[in-house]
Amino acid sequence: MALLEIQGLTYRAHDKEILTDLAFSMDAEEIHALVGTNGTGKSTLAYLIMGCEGYRPASGEMRFDGKMISGLKIHERAAIGIAMAWQEPVRFEGISVREYLTLKHREADPSHYLEMVGLSPELYLGRMVDKCLSGGERKRIELASILALRPKLAILDEPDSGIDMLSTQDIINVINLFKQNGSAVLLITHREEIALIADRASQLCRGGIVCSGSPREVAEYYKSRKCLVCDGEVCHE
Amino acid sequence: MSELNDLMKAFGEAGGDRAVLDNHEIAHLAASGHKLLSMNSVEGLEVDAKEARTGISARVAVKEGVKLKNPVHLCFGVLHNKGTQKIRMDVTFERNASARFIAHCLFPKAEKVRHIMDAVVDIGEGAEMQYSETHYHGPYGGIEVVPKAVVRVGSNGRYFSEFTLVDGRVGTLDIDYAIEAGENAVAELTARVFGHGSDAINIKEKVVLSGDNARGLIKTRVAIEDDATAEVTGITEGNAAGARGHVDCMEIVKDRAVARAVPIVNVTHPLAKVTHEAAIGSVDKRQMETLMAHGLTPEEAVDVIVRGVLT
Numbered sequence: 326m327a328l329l330e331i332q333g334l335t336y337r338a339h340d341k342e343i344l345t346d347l348a349f350s351m352d353a354e355e356i357h358a359l360v361g362t363n364g365t366g367k368s369t370l371a372y373l374i375m376g377c378e379g380y381r382p383a384s385g386e387m388r389f390d391g392k393m394i395s396g397l398k399i400h401e402r403a404a405i406g407i408a409m410a411w412q413e414p415v416r417f418e419g420i421s422v423r424e425y426l427t428l429k430h431r432e433a434d435p436s437h438y439l440e441m442v443g444l445s446p447e448l449y450l451g452r453m454v455d456k457c458l459s460g461g462e463r464k465r466i467e468l469a470s471i472l473a474l475r476p477k478l479a480i481l482d483e484p485d486s487g488i489d490m491l492s493t494q495d496i497i498n499v500i501n502l503f504k505q506n507g508s509a510v511l512l513i514t515h516r517e518e519i520a521l522i523a524d525r526a527s528q529l530c531r532g533g534i535v536c537s538g539s540p541r542e543v544a545e546y547y548k549s550r551k552c553l554v555c556d557g558e559v560c561h562e
Numbered sequence: 563m564s565e566l567n568d569l570m571k572a573f574g575e576a577g578g579d580r581a582v583l584d585n586h587e588i589a590h591l592a593a594s595g596h597k598l599l600s601m602n603s604v605e606g607l608e609v610d611a612k613e614a615r616t617g618i619s620a621r622v623a624v625k626e627g628v629k630l631k632n633p634v635h636l637c638f639g640v641l642h643n644k645g646t647q648k649i650r651m652d653v654t655f656e657r658n659a660s661a662r663f664i665a666h667c668l669f670p671k672a673e674k675v676r677h678i679m680d681a682v683v684d685i686g687e688g689a690e691m692q693y694s695e696t697h698y699h700g701p702y703g704g705i706e707v708v709p710k711a712v713v714r715v716g717s718n719g720r721y722f723s724e725f726t727l728v729d730g731r732v733g734t735l736d737i738d739y740a741i742e743a744g745e746n747a748v749a750e751l752t753a754r755v756f757g758h759g760s761d762a763i764n765i766k767e768k769v770v771l772s773g774d775n776a777r778g779l780i781k782t783r784v785a786i787e788d789d790a791t792a793e794v795t796g797i798t799e800g801n802a803a804g805a806r807g808h809v810d811c812m813e814i815v816k817d818r819a820v821a822r823a824v825p826i827v828n829v830t831h832p833l834a835k836v837t838h839e840a841a842i843g844s845v846d847k848r849q850m851e852t853l854m855a856h857g858l859t860p861e862e863a864v865d866v867i868v869r870g871v872l873t
Contacts, residue, residue, distance in 0.1 A: 377851055400854040400863075409855050415848045418783075418812075419870030428866065429857040474856060 328353040334385030345532040356510045358523035365529045367513045375409045376402045406477030414467040416455045423450045438469040443495045460487040480511045566599040572668040576698035592637040617648030630661035639668030640675045651681040655689035665695040672705035683713040690720040699730030706734040717745040725753040732761035745773030752781045754872045757790035768797040771805035778807040785868045786819035795824040800834030809838035
């Protein structure tokens, strides 16, 4: 049985169809890369799976671990094992990194998870999760917080954006750590070297999956379409 | 039990350490209503306090060049359910003096209580004063708190003030602080207040940057719920070359509460710069979603965000 199973998912915003009759599935402990040009609906799919406010499907079914999740609120989905790291994580005044990493599991060792994302506990535990952190630092802390939750499915929306090139391998290591900890990863990325670490990949184009397979196959397909801006004409011809 | 013991009991219940009053190396002044209960001074600090039926007056001076190792504790309160406490403070920091003052204001049973603080503070050249005032109020809301301060910060002087009222009902709060900062002086005012029920919060803070390169920051964090109201006025004037000021106000509103922010920036010198930001509204949606995606319920998420803002 698939961990995540999506059938016939359609989502509209402001009278525009963003996702159309989308089918998608993921297995437990699988890293699945989702690629596609800007505006194809990758983040929208992530928000729909997480259950973010304002993201309700017009039609379709989403099952997680055998359970229908369309009617569940975001924290109820978190409770059954779905977690998400946003592309641009928000900042919080007055909340320390230590508190942030132990929000739900107070017994978790925050140092352990900071080390996993390459940050020194000595330097970061006492700092605030506010605007004093750089974009890259904030993203690493978000990844650490999701690792600490030990979810069944971690949705990582462009975990590599805002991270310097030299740290690409660190991010790859972190994504692999999710798998080692028993989590499946839905990995949204624009970088081929990151996508290639996945077990499977899918390309999203104009609201639907147009290609699924090994990351290399999907990368080759994607590059062959030369779609700098997605108008869907090539993939959907 | 003596009044001092009662005050210290309330102090302990509010998280304070009563041992500070027994330590002769730590200066303190404790008063309940208009009665002085205990006082201790240390070398380099002069305290002259008097009690009268109309209130307490105290003159405090930190002598030239003295840097007090331990903070000075001020412990004020009205322990009965009714009463008035008026305090007049004249504080002088002589040249290059430095000290930290911690004021604990305790009103655990207040049903009809007035607390009026009137302070005049003079920070001399190169001196630094850190002042933090934390209030612990009871659950009844029958209290009126009126802190007023006029502060002059001399050249190269530094003044940092923090006002915190997040425990218990606020009642009626009417803060009025006015600071004037001289050449290269720094003035930072921070206020954190959490209002519930029918609490009424009025905060007016003014920083006048009258010396070249003076710096000022007014930071206000208010959360209100139920039928509480809040009006925050932050005024900064930049009147000299290189003066830099900022007003930063955030108010979180729940239920039927009503908040208003009035940032006023006034610049009279072409080389001065004053900025402001004000955010009023319910709890940020993205923050809520992020915390809920970490497994917190909506109620837990709001608590974490509000607690963070008021920390």
